[in-house]
Amino acid sequence: MGLEFGGILGLIWLLIIIWAIVKVGSSGASGLAKAIWILILLFAPVLGFIVWLLIGPKG
Template identity: 40%
Template sequence: MSIEVTGILGFIVFILNIYVIIKTIQSSISGGHKVMWILLVLLLPVIGLLLWFFLGPRR
């Protein structure tokens, strides 16, 4: 059971990270900041996702 739950949670984090990367690319922030956010999300998926949610680019 724990393997299935971990797989589902991992898949949800993966989908959310893809969403964050797409939204970051579409944002109007500078290219350097886009690269920084994308690298943060790729290297630290859960922490990067939370940081983007609270501190990321706004519309």
């Protein structure tokens, strides 16, 4: 059971990161800011997502 549960949590986390990347891409931020946020989300997904929620581009 543990392996299946971990797989489901991993899939949910992947969907959250994809959602965050889509939100960054559709934000009103500059192209460079979008690129930096997307790289942060890809290379440090947990910390990047938390930081993005707190101070990321709004709108």
